[in-house]
Amino acid sequence: MDKGTVLYGVDPLILLDHYEIDYHHSYAQDSPFFVGLTKGQLLGSRCTVCGYTYATPRAHCMGCGAATSWLALPLSGLVHTFTTCHYGGEAFLKETPFTLILVEFDGADTLFLSRLKGIRPDAVRIGLPVIARFAKAPAFKVTDVWFEPADQA
């Protein structure tokens, strides 16, 4: 709908310039991870040659370059580090304050970034046991999984 030209200033001349676009976005080789989330699974990647285990999807090993295979990560882990965001990018401002964590898992060499919910920000600490929760209505986004403190299970 043409709303006409919106001016913010005349000297210099400053006007509203709108921009919007839809993409056909493919998760490509990482697709099984997002499908896994809809089944309550957290899929990591294990190198078929060196055995290095990633807590994220990665079709080829960063170390030796060989193909990886999928593995189901444990659904519980520990908080490796955390922060509570009181501001954020525009897309997430309405969700503030929210808590971000990196999760460490038994049997994985790397970490996983997620949200921690169901806890007061000042109660979060490194080493806190957490468990994975999954969205009932998946959006096929990485936010289909989040974590909560294990003692609330």
Added chain:
Amino acid sequence: MRPVYMVSGGITKFAKAHPEKDFRLMVKEAYDYTLHDVPRLSKDMIDGAVGSYFSDHFTRQLKAASMVQDYLGLCPKPSKRVEGGGATGGLCFQSAWEAVASGRMNCCLAFGFETMSRVNTWKGNEFIALASDTNFDFPVGGFYSGYYAMMVQRHMYEFGTTVEQMAMVSVKNHANALHNPYAQKAKRLTIKQVRESPMVATPLTMEDICTMSDGAAVCLLASEELAGKVCARPVKITGVGSGSDAMRMADRPHGKVILLPHERESDYSHLKYPGVHSFRGGRMAAKLAYEMAGIRDPLEELSFVELHDAYTSSEIQTYEDLGLCRYGEGGRFVESGIPFLPGLDYGLELPKQGQFPVNPSGGLLACGHPVGATGLMQAVFAFWQLQGTIGQHLHDEKLQVRNAKRGLIHSHAGTGTYITASILEAT
């Protein structure tokens, strides 16, 4: 490779917004200043240019460097754009160095700019967060201050770094900038004021974090022969290094420290490296630059550092990556007063004040961070330090590091995904 010299530089005043100037005019101002400082160099001696800007989202103009090239009247000379997130300026500087070192050019212009004021701060934060993995990191609440906050929480856990030590970096850099007319946000602060400013992402407050800016910066690099002809005090670039790391912070390894010549493996027998508390790309950049420049102990052999302090925490992390202190000692390093300037009153008890100035200009925290210009701004400040011309260019002698012989500039992208270190020496 042949020796490369910096012969001139220029910076626009960094500001929240410059609506009266587009990016072409901002670069033109810095460029005119640069040429004015070397009157014996004429435009026809410039063989080509490398342009630096970070974000097509902020600019909404692809190939914007071509528009600068024609605005400066440099067509049809060689031109290209370099992009590497926050390290864009540092990468641009090294790209211009490569052009001269290889013999392809005798004189190469490096120009950089960013116009971040065209969207609101929170949209700007979103644009910057698009420089993290858009499938796995951005959708979770992608926010660079959040990523850095998670890194420093782990740094605090591993090494006992405190929020007060971080606040001291903010006090230092904002106070230094009181003597730098190019800076966007100079002010006197106390540790208490830094901690009481609004919390952004625990434990980082507004005063722990740099702002968005509009600005431009320009460097002119030349061969030895040309530098000798046009510049009374050229500065030699004696070392360049760069490094990288995995885009997703979560994917970083927990292995062994990359050692510098003055360190031993036994210093770090229990440290899992880099994890999320350190930047191995920064350590790699420093190691390569030190090797090229023949530096074995940076704290002894450098006079000052201008480093990428987008966050107070990343300044502390970077002291360690650059080997100014050991891993884990960054908090105590700033607390000792070593990286402050001598002769300035910071309102702090600083037993070793002024032994090794870090960010005498005020850094990103106080100067601002117009991304594509930032790494080149550091080069210009370092150039003036090594020429001994800070007083002439800033109209204030206070920030001049006495007997500055050799300086390091450090430019840093993402959560440590591209990092450059370049070493400049007085001649």
